[in-house]
Amino acid sequence: MILVWRYLCFIIFLQSVSCNTDNDIILDVISSRLDHISISLARIARKQRVMETRIDSITDNMKGRDLTDGKKEDVVSDYSDGAAKEELLIMKRAISSEKEYVRNLVESISVDISGRIAAVKTPSDDLDSRIAAVEATSDDLDSRITAVGDKIAAVKATSSNLGNRIQSMEKGMNTVKATSGGLRTRVDSMESSITSLVSAAERRVSFSVQNRPRGNLAILKGETTVKFNHVFYNDGSGYDKTTGIFTVPVSGVYQFIFFVEGWQSKDEFICQAAILMLYVDGSSAETVAIADPRHKNQIIQAGNTYINYFSKGQEVKLSTADYCDEYSIFDFGTTFSGVLLY
Missing domain, CATH: 2.60.120.40 (Jelly Rolls)
Structure with a gap:
């Protein structure tokens, strides 16, 4: 039972750790180690069943005999001192060995996970500094965006003023176009007069x-x-x-x-x-x-x-x-x- 509780506690610990580490790396390690633990626990369960079966067999043999008190002690001593006692000792040792193996696996997993957590924490510190730098840059970008927004507002105001001035200039251009016909006629007349004067000047002999x-x-x-x-x-x-x-x-x-x-x-x-x-x-x-x-x-x-x-x-x-x-x-x-x- 103690081993089972350790196993459950270890699963909870792995779940809490996996929240802050790389799940793929840790779960690969856990999967391989838990396979060994499962195999060892299965062997321990089999050996416990063998011991229970053996004890039940001895108990049934003792019940099937009509023994007096003196003979009963002899039979018990025979079983205690005989092959049954040796067999039980072997089973206990095997179970103890399996428990020790499981304990070593759990400790190795704990050590490996701790190392990996430490390795993950170091990049995490670097990420914290980089996040702080990004936040500072974000603040600077916010201020610059605000300044750009102010400039855009100023440009819009200036654009509106320019639009009014352009409309005024267009009206002036239309007025000029309206009078340009008469001006062109007068200019043509002046050019003709100048040409005549130049021609007359050239022909004064x-x-x-x-x-x-x-x-x-x-x-x-x-x-x-x-x-x-x-x-x-x-x-x-x-x-x-x-x-x-x-x-x-x-x-x-x-x-x-x-x-x-x-x-x-x-x-x-x-x-x-x-x-x-x-x-x-x-x-x-x-x-x-x-x-x-x-x-x-x-x-x-x-x-x-x-x-x-x-x-x-x-x-x-x-x-x-x-x-x-x-x-x-x-x-x-x-x-x-x-x-x-x-």
Whole structure:
């Protein structure tokens, strides 16, 4: 009975321990050890039954004999001193041996379980410290989450304000779009005016020049370009006084006006006239001005006009004729002018 109570107490102890340890590890150890205990208890029970059977057999033999008191003592002594006594001793020793084996198994299980519990407690301490660290981290996360929540609330407030401002801007944009049509029309008109002004500025071409030789008279050979050395006006920079040539800067219709003043210094009437001819790109335009004095010291002025379409880059000039070897050209009265009409 004592052994059974120990066994029950040990089972309760194992149940309490298994609540805080690894059930798989402990139960493996318990299962193997309990198998040995169960086998030993079964052997003890068998031997106890054998002893009971043997004692019952001896008792039945003694009852079946008619023994006097003296003979009964002899029979008892025979059984006590004989084979029965020896057999009982062997059984008692076997039972004691089995009990000792069971006791040793229980103690070894207790020692093994204690070691394993101690081994389990060490990681448990580490788990406690890690749990404490996790709790501290959780507190920090809570504070950070709270801070993030405050920021989100601030962002929502700002977002609402931005939404109102965006709506106001959209209304302004709609107003601008409504008026942009008229503005675009005005801008187009201004651009057209600017283009016209630029075009008109580019097409402003005119010049006016005069011949001012040293003294009052210039003697020029035949077929000589007259270099009008005094420039009154040269809008468009088409005239070059170093060459006497006007280069057309803009294509269009031009008007050219020129005058020549001649002076007869002798009574001879051979080559007394001052003759200038208009040339375009080196060819005569068949336009001539002839100043023809008829007596000595007479001054005569003549002129002509030429209108035509000219392309950009064409060259226009005045030259003396090829009728005489030289011509007398009087100063100030010999001029050359040109203007772009359209």
